[in-house]
Amino acid sequence: MAYSLDDKLVVGVSTRALFDLSEAHEVFRSEGVEAYTRYQIENQRVPLTPGTGYPLVKGLLGINERLGETLVEVVIVSRNSADTGLRTRHSIEALGLPITRAAFTRGRPVADYLEAFSCDLFLSAEDADVVRALQAGFAAGKILPVPATSSHEGEVRVAFDGDAVLFGSASEELYQREGLEAFQANEAARASEPMEAGPFLPFLRALCRIQERFPPEDCPVRTALITARDSVSHERVVNTLHALGVRIDECFFLGGVRKAPIVKAFRPHIFFDDQLVHAGPASEVAPAAQVPRTPPRPAPEVGPR
Numbered sequence: 001m002a003y004s005l006d007d008k009l010v011v012g013v014s015t016r017a018l019f020d021l022s023e024a025h026e027v028f029r030s031e032g033v034e035a036y037t038r039y040q041i042e043n044q045r046v047p048l049t050p051g052t053g054y055p056l057v058k059g060l061l062g063i064n065e066r067l068g069e070t071l072v073e074v075v076i077v078s079r080n081s082a083d084t085g086l087r088t089r090h091s092i093e094a095l096g097l098p099i100t101r102a103a104f105t106r107g108r109p110v111a112d113y114l115e116a117f118s119c120d121l122f123l124s125a126e127d128a129d130v131v132r133a134l135q136a137g138f139a140a141g142k143i144l145p146v147p148a149t150s151s152h153e154g155e156v157r158v159a160f161d162g163d164a165v166l167f168g169s170a171s172e173e174l175y176q177r178e179g180l181e182a183f184q185a186n187e188a189a190r191a192s193e194p195m196e197a198g199p200f201l202p203f204l205r206a207l208c209r210i211q212e213r214f215p216p217e218d219c220p221v222r223t224a225l226i227t228a229r230d231s232v233s234h235e236r237v238v239n240t241l242h243a244l245g246v247r248i249d250e251c252f253f254l255g256g257v258r259k260a261p262i263v264k265a266f267r268p269h270i271f272f273d274d275q276l277v278h279a280g281p282a283s284e285v286a287p288a289a290q291v292p293r294t295p296p297r298p299a300p301e302v303g304p305r
């Protein structure tokens with residue numbers, strides 16, 4: 001029987017999200033694809049240093065080792081060609097990462113292959129791929145530059161923004177359109193009405209399934225919600241998490257206070273936020289990714305009958 005990824009937490013990660021390829025990418029940008037190919041082949045035995053997505057990938061794969069069972073799989077999903085991807089392969093081997101699956105599309109969009117690998121999360125440095133993945137219903141983040149700090153040791157920590165990340169963007173859009181007062185009135189009036197699920201709910205669900213395998217006092221995964229909402233909307237958030245059937249370990253209602261200091265204190269392996277004003281400063285103190293807000297993909301046109 002074929003090996004099934006359906007019951008695993010699967011992370012699809014691009015080569016630039018897993019490793020710091022800024023130098024090679026600069027060659028690609030300034031000199032083109034042929035120079036890039038030459039550069040990567042010439043340097044294929046020069047190991048790459050970890051990128052923004054590396055701490056999360058390494059931490060999640062460590063759970064398999066601890067349990068003696070495979071709960072997490074990581075797949076390289078890359079626009080590289082198989083030959084320029086060799087440097088990644090060698091770096092994975094040098095670091096001893098148990099990653100055995102990869103897709104190399106040689107410049108073509110990779111998002112169309114996420115479903116075939118049952119991906120619960122996709123990390124990439126490429127805007128177009130992230131947007132396409134989100135439109136197809138995947139939790140996807142565009143990684144920001146590699147931070148200088150290290151993540152928490154001992155447990156894998158993942159921090160999420162609320163609106164437009166774990167939850168839908170309806171309340172956020174109302175805030176943008178009509179301001180804080182209208183937003184607060186709306187949240188108070190609808191306190192018992194759960195919000196819609198956002199793009200990262202499937203990934204949080206997959207993390208919760210792993211958490212269920214461990215006693216709470218000895219769980220290798222810890223999650224946090226870090227929201228700019230104030231505690232007035234506490235009730236709606238709690239009702240929404242219940243309705244969506246997920247749990248979050250730590251919740252921070254910041255009422256507009258800067259998120260970066262909280263992110264720094266939590267020391268996550270990654271932090272996801274839709275707004276660069278939060279994700280940007282956070283990326284200086286922890287690995288971070290932006291979840292761009294995207295209009296739904298237009299329905300395919302119906303051809304002539």
Ligand SMILES: [Mg+2]
Nearest residue numbers: 161163164274
């Ligand atoms: Mg938000």
